[in-house]
Amino acid sequence: MAYRDRIEVSFDAGHRLLDYQGKCASPHGHTFRAEVIVEGSELNELGLLVDFGDIKRAMKEWIDRNWDHGFLVNSRDTAMLKALRSIPEAKVYCFEGINPSAEAMARQLACLASERFPGLRPTVRVWESNTQYAEYIPETPQ
């Protein structure tokens, strides 16, 4: 038996995919939606798996600080980094050696959620539009 709790945070950010053949190679932005789903079999003394407010606050605080109204960039994307660094107001978040895809974003948020809420196996979906999302599913413990 297991319980699942789900919270959602939306934010605006720009990105582009380095070496991609197609329109995602152009710098562009989305209103992203991140869904964080945690699961576990034990409830606390209040009858909660986790307080929705605690997980939502933790995720939103990190996203607001690092991604919201920022530009997500591959650390190997030297042209994009040079352009962004010429804009003093630009908020830039680097993904080390990987494109800032919805998949990479979902993995990043899942790592963050599992650090903050250990043992709750966070699954993260990052919606790039109303019709498509990428999901990161943690490995099942052996």
Ligand SMILES: [Zn+2]
């Ligand atoms: Zn995109």
